Amino acid sequence: MTELHDLTALEQGALIRSGEISAVELTEHYLHRIERAAADSPEFVGGAFAFLDPDAARLRAREVAAVGPVGDGASPLAGVPTAIKDLNLTKGVPTGFGSPAFAGYVPEVSDGVTLAIEDAGMVSLGKTSTPEFGSPCYTEPEGRPPAVTPWDVTRMAGGSSGGAAAAVAAGLVPLAQGSDGGGSIRIPASCCGLVGLKPSRGRISGFPMYGDPVGLAVPGSIARSVGDAAALLDVLAGRRAGDPFWAPEPAGTFLSAVGRDPGRLRIACFDEPVIADADVHPDVRRAYTDAAELLSSLGHSVEGVPVPLPREAVTVFETCWAVLTALSTVPLDEDRRASLRPLTRWLGERGEAVSGPEFGLAVGGLRRHAAEALVALAPYDAVLTPTVATPPLPVGALRDDADPAADFEAQKRFTPWTSAWNVTGMPAISLPLHQTADGLPVGIMLAARPAEEELLLSLAAQVEAAAPWRDRRPPLW
Numbered sequence: 001m002t003e004l005h006d007l008t009a010l011e012q013g014a015l016i017r018s019g020e021i022s023a024v025e026l027t028e029h030y031l032h033r034i035e036r037a038a039a040d041s042p043e044f045v046g047g048a049f050a051f052l053d054p055d056a057a058r059l060r061a062r063e064v065a066a067v068g069p070v071g072d073g074a075s076p077l078a079g080v081p082t083a084i085k086d087l088n089l090t091k092g093v094p095t096g097f098g099s100p101a102f103a104g105y106v107p108e109v110s111d112g113v114t115l116a117i118e119d120a121g122m123v124s125l126g127k128t129s130t131p132e133f134g135s136p137c138y139t140e141p142e143g144r145p146p147a148v149t150p151w152d153v154t155r156m157a158g159g160s161s162g163g164a165a166a167a168v169a170a171g172l173v174p175l176a177q178g179s180d181g182g183g184s185i186r187i188p189a190s191c192c193g194l195v196g197l198k199p200s201r202g203r204i205s206g207f208p209m210y211g212d213p214v215g216l217a218v219p220g221s222i223a224r225s226v227g228d229a230a231a232l233l234d235v236l237a238g239r240r241a242g243d244p245f246w247a248p249e250p251a252g253t254f255l256s257a258v259g260r261d262p263g264r265l266r267i268a269c270f271d272e273p274v275i276a277d278a279d280v281h282p283d284v285r286r287a288y289t290d291a292a293e294l295l296s297s298l299g300h301s302v303e304g305v306p307v308p309l310p311r312e313a314v315t316v317f318e319t320c321w322a323v324l325t326a327l328s329t330v331p332l333d334e335d336r337r338a339s340l341r342p343l344t345r346w347l348g349e350r351g352e353a354v355s356g357p358e359f360g361l362a363v364g365g366l367r368r369h370a371a372e373a374l375v376a377l378a379p380y381d382a383v384l385t386p387t388v389a390t391p392p393l394p395v396g397a398l399r400d401d402a403d404p405a406a407d408f409e410a411q412k413r414f415t416p417w418t419s420a421w422n423v424t425g426m427p428a429i430s431l432p433l434h435q436t437a438d439g440l441p442v443g444i445m446l447a448a449r450p451a452e453e454e455l456l457l458s459l460a461a462q463v464e465a466a467a468p469w470r471d472r473r474p475p476l477w
Contacts, residue, residue: 004021004026004029005030005171005174007174008174008225008227008228008470009080009174009223009225009228010077010228010231010255012026013075013076013078013231014076016069016080022065023061023064023080023121024061024062024065026061026079026080026081026123027058027060027081028058028061030081030173031057031058031125033171033172034049034052037476041476043153044145044170046145047129047139047144047147047148047162048157048164048170048172049083049163049172050086050126050127050129050130051086051093051094051096051126052126053093057081057124057125057126061123064079064123074121075120075121075231075235076255077122077232077235078120078121078122079121079123080122080123081123081125081173082117082122082125082173082174082176082177083124083126083167084114084117084127084176084177085128085161085176085178085179086127086128086129086163087130087133087134087179088113088114088177088179089110089111089114089208089209090111090124090127091107091114092107093106093107093127094127095107097130097134097328098133098141098160099133099142099339099340099341099344100142101336101337101339101340109208111207111209112204112206112207112208112240113177116204116235116238117177117235117236125173128161128163128164128167128176128178129144129147129162129166130160130162130163131162132340132341132343132344133328133329133344134181134184135343135347136160136398137158137159137160137183137398137415138158138162138398138399139157139158139159139160139161139162139163140156140396142339142341146162146396147166148166148395149191149192149193149392149440149474150169150170150475150476151193151392151439151474152392152438152475153476154394154395155191155393155395155440156191156392156393156394156395156397156398157188157192158187158192159184159187159188160178160181160184161176161178161179161180161185161188161196161222162191164177164178165178165188165189165194165196165222166188166192168194168223169224169474170474171477174223174228175221175222175224175232176222177220177221177222178196178219178222179220180196180198180219181212181216181218181321182216182415182422183388183415183419185198185221185222186198186387186428186443187430188222189430189432189443190388190392190432190442190443191388191441191443192392192441193432193469193472194222194223194432195221195222195224195225195228195229196220196229196429196430196443197223197229197230197428197453197457198218198427198429199218199219199220199236199237199427199453200218200247200425200426200427200452200453201215201218201245201425201450202218202243202245202247202425203218203233203427203451203453204218204219204236204237205238205243206243207240207242210243211327214323214324214366215425216419216422218422219236221236224470225470226431226460226464227255227258229457230253230254230258233254233457237254247450250453250454257458257461258461260454261462262458262459262462264300265382265455266300266379267295267300267302267303267380267381267382268304268383269288269302269385270305270306270383270385271285271288272307273389273413273416273417274309274416275311275317276314276409276412276413276416277413278412278414279389280386280390281389281391283391283434283436283440283442284388284391284442285386286434287434287443287444288384288386290434291384291433291434294466294467295384295463297466298462298466305376305377305383306376308372308373308377309372309373309423309424314412316362316363316365316366316369317366317423319358319359320363321347322348322351322354323359325347325348325350326347326349326350326351326354327351328348329344329351329352330348342402342407345404346404346405346408347404366423370423370425373423374426374449374450377449381448381452381455381459382446382448383446383447384445385444385445385447386443386444387418387430387442387443387445388417388443389416390414391440392441393414397410398410398411398414424450425450426448427448427456428445428446428447429456429460430443431445431446431460431464432472433463446460
């Protein structure tokens, strides 16, 4: 028998609009589900959520139910529960940025992502787990359980939006927001068998902190369907007065793009690793080949192309990444610095050693590499690559506190494609198209030209209809 959590977020929202259920009932359903999961698998729930506040969620659900969806422009996700990544400022709610250095910190303001979720009438159950400052591609925060995939709880959920992906994949929330500076939405989506959408640079406001001067990171959607991911992008997208840059307005809603025929597209493809020499798992190669054949069967022209970013881009990316880490660590006093993970300290010290002119040269170099890649890919409507190099790895397989440099190199080998689209600012989506013989998920990634999320979503929805994954359920469901 179908239960509420078996439905998509859009289907749940439709039940609220029809009056068949209320936001209060739906919130209670998920709170009880989390409570039962915590009794059976406390480590899993502890790895998925950094903070849960059932009382605040119930109060919020009652407020939403009292108002109800208002007007034709109301979000189809009004009343639907979610959770907010622990990197996002949430007024009055503990926000630790995945770090003991911020234990007990409670922001006095909410950021643009949190405000957009609240304005849409969604109900946050709490904060999803993230690694320290969102830096690694695994979610193993100090002093907390790791975020693991519900397909095999000995294996990682990916990072840095690993808590969000674990919660969605296990049906503890119907969908969730994540953020992505080098693959942090798409990597967990691949590890957890989900849809992970990184929008274009400037699509979603960085209000009020505007903390990424390089332009690598952007919030986005983690969901079980393309439609849900598009609906959440409609919630999050939009510029605010004061934004330093922004993407052009879409022609319609992103959700409406899901129902459009993308037409016959020219799709570039490559599976050669971009940022590191990586051993690509046979199941990843198979998933990539199958996806190319599927796209061809749908009438698209799929053409192999050279890797559009040179290896020289990796050095300038790493310089920028280290400086971004330093921006988080420099304000800390010595006591709080002492609590940081070795990887964070190592990256932060690398960033602090970069001079102002060196950082400026790195940003300029990164933008030139991005421009060259965009020119090379301009003749194509979309690009196909794998998402990550292997199925989800065992917990701890990448982490190396004794040798942070080796940790960083292992992360690059695991994720040799995702950061390319952060450099270019292109929208990209990971789709759960493949499973290994023992049931582990393998994602495949599609990207599109900057600001062409509508085309990307219409193509992703076409792929989903041709090779549906909706009925797959992990053992921990």
